[in-house]
Amino acid sequence: MEMMASDDDTRDILRPLVFRLHENVPALVREVLLERGWTEFDKKEQDDADWNLYWRNSPFCMTDHRGVKPWQRLNHYPEAIRITRKDFLARHLKRMKGAFGSTLYEFSPVAFIMPKDYVKFVAEYSKERQSGGRSGCYWICKPVDLSRGRGILIFQDIKDLVYDCTVIVQKYISNPLLISGYKLDLRLYVCVTSFCPLTIYTYEEGLVRFATEKFDLESLDNVYAHLTNTSINKYGASYKKYKEGIGCGSKWTFSKFRSYLRIFDVDDVVLWQKINNIVILTLLALTPLPVASNCFELFGFDILIDDKFKPWLLEVNYNPALCLDCSIDDTVKRKLLHDVVELLNYKQIDTLRHNQVAGIKAGRRQVLWSTAGERATKETSSLLNCQKVAKRSSASSAQPALRKVAALTKKTTRAHPRKTLTSQLREKMNTPKISVKAEAENKQPLGIGHSSRESARLCHQLPTPDAFNYKLIPCPYFISDKDQRPIPRVGDFVLIFPFNEAALKASKDGTNIKNIIKEISKLVSKQLPS
Template sequence: MAARTFDSTALVFRLHESAPQLVREVLLERGWMEYNEQEQEEGDWNLYWRASAFRSADFTNVLPWQRLNHHPKTLGITRKDHLARNLKRMRGTFGSALYNFSPTAYILPNNYTAFLAEYTKSRLRNTGKSGYWICKPVDLSRGRGIFIFEDIKDLLYDSPVIVQRYISNPLLISGYKFDLRIYVCVKSFHPLTIYIHQDGLVRFATERYNLSSLDNPFSHLTNTSINKLGPCYRTAKQRVGLGCKWTMNKFRCFLHSQDIDERLLWQRINNIVTLTLLTIAPSVPSSPNCVELFGFDILIDANLKPWLLEVNYSPALTLDCAADVTVKKDVLNDLIDLMNYKKVDVLRQKALLPPKSKSLPRQQSKSPSSLHSNVSLPFVQQKQISSPEKIVMENKRVLLPERVKQNSRHSSRCLCKLPAIHVQKYRLPTFSWSAKSQENGKPPSRVGGFILTFPFNEVTLKASKDNLNVKIAVQEVHKRTAHKNCSGTVAASQSSPTGIDLQWFSC
């Protein structure tokens, strides 16, 4: 078998054994090479991708040309009990009028007495009926261990759980319950920089919603891992169709067909994302070479109010249907563009890491910590580049083979093409974007399908720097929420000065 050869001008990715196969496919399509520890030095990679958390040493030893796909210490929103505690703390600090997008949660067994008091109070208010409650294990995913109950006698658990009021009046499409998977990228926590992807997934339950059958997961839960095992998954369901997923574009078609003010809805979702991330932003250590993709799960009720269900760490990147292919491949490609790779990253890497000598024992090769001492301060500062848009273009123009550019990425978009629809245009943040402004620390307003949602004006830009001023950031979100254009009156469309129609999120 021929020996494997490496392109010395290619970026190199390293995957942990649990990393999704889609990540490998996307990076290979972009012209990257996969890391091989037998043929390359220990630090000879540009991106290390894990589904699980990195060790503290990984964050400490990361080199200037490298990126990690997780920030440290984000468990505060991705584990259900930690999220509940943090949202409760923020409600106490900033008021329930703003932090009212998640049902109050009780962490059991610790908060059982408080839950029992609320349960009893509800029964007294509602002539013996307490309403509906949902119980979730604090650290499981994919719908495992979740159940809905009305009578406290049915509340059985053998591990820590959270209990919340069940949102029993969800918005339905032809009688089917659904939620939204929103893809959020935190480019940085210091300064806090948040992007939301304009595409996402709509995930349906595969049997019609019915409160008289609380034990039917195919009626009440929207997790794909559950519904693809249901009897109706492969049948054509009224308006929903086959399977259990739509793209977000198809959902927008539905909103327009129902004359629903989508602009207001997306603004509320934007606020939920920002206010949730502000709960942990000050406690996340600075990690400039990291980027994080979160999956925010949002439920919309019959009054068109969005509710935060949970925040997913390493959201699933498996491809179960055409909608997955359409959405997830674009999200991954745009995420790589956000990482700001450029040709100099390869040059630095090759300059500091000589080719591996087969005669040299492995233990004598340079470690990342020893390499760090060889990097001078001016060299590290060269990481900053004046134009992030130029980075994206350079990555595509210089680092990708022409054949890959033409055939790989765009082919995935054609697998599930949806009709174009007219949507309200996104208004750019209120400060101007230019190459000069980006030199001054202002992030690009858009990279691919990722749209900047924080900072969104000069005040939040200033508040996000150095030590994040959460109070000012929250106040600005509150002002935007109270703005007359966000109260139900849709403002006139405004075009981007760059000529791009930005569709989502900001009033």
């Protein structure tokens, strides 16, 4: 139970953290927060600011971001939706490719936004036909603002291209990796806790999504053979049937997929290095964004792997589906949400909402928001001032209550010996620091179920944040209290950026993309086989 602190009026009662949900938020979000001992916000009974987490499917207004309090978190970052529309993503990646070359930005199929790029598409289409003959390129057409596989068309002859809205046309990857003849893609969960400094976590567990009929280029109109969306395949005749090599349904976990790859001696470490590079390079295309306090973004990256084990970015999802279609969904998504809350790093002071509200009403707090051109130090300075004000305003009155809370917490711990993920994380941060070498030997930074030998190999190949002496400015919530640097691992979330001190320095002062690209190029060159 995450019930930590006392109320101004009722000092002998522990107050839980409070969540606030907008309409249409998946039921699993509420279930997980209730499992953790949170309570739901009641606007009739509570003050407007008396909540800790506000979760919604749509973007927040800028007034919400400007008014966020130190104890609050919002689940969307301002303007993060810019890379989740297919046409916006294509434009951003094209811009980055033009600015920094195609060597790094070759992970997305060539794309045309229709009808604007129709002439360019016809030229490319004719070029491909001349070089490849009638059996040349295949193309895929997707509405720019629809999800769940709606409105998708796969074609080879331009005469079959029909659309009545803005669409994106891309080269169709006609040589996907197949397992027992079935096409698959990966749903990778990515959490960005800050865009300045850029701080990116990827989730080690995720979903492998299968088509439910065998891949066949002779039947391009068979959605069950070419699309992996569960929202489509769950209505197919083969969905509930046992499929050789795949099983029933249409999903695996990343753990099972990694085990499968190792059976065939595929180096999944290299594959995940390439995928992490795609994530970082894609999110760099989104910068700069307005600098905002105490918010985060959970993205769903859809990655396709071809038969040469090259990963391709298909799209980025703004609200990755959190519904439960099968038991694998429950296994992955429930733990994912628990770890998201752990990543938000709530502290005991965050439960002292009323004391801090009083300080704000007295006019003792600055707005924690700035435009993209302003330095992050101004934002964090305001936050620290606010926290000092809150501590001063509540210190004299809250000390007896906090002693009572400590006693009650001790009793509660005896009654409920199972520790929360938050308490485990705090214990980890407060343990004596061990050497980098010893930590690397004991750590599993990537891949669930790796042996100790494999873990050592991973630590050797992938630079981890622990291997560098970070000097971070104080930030709202995503750094540890002990050493003021990004927490390298929380649950199954692993920090992939910043991956060294140079990348950190380049990301925190207005985001120097050019310098970050240089560091990524160095990293990629080290990852290439000798």
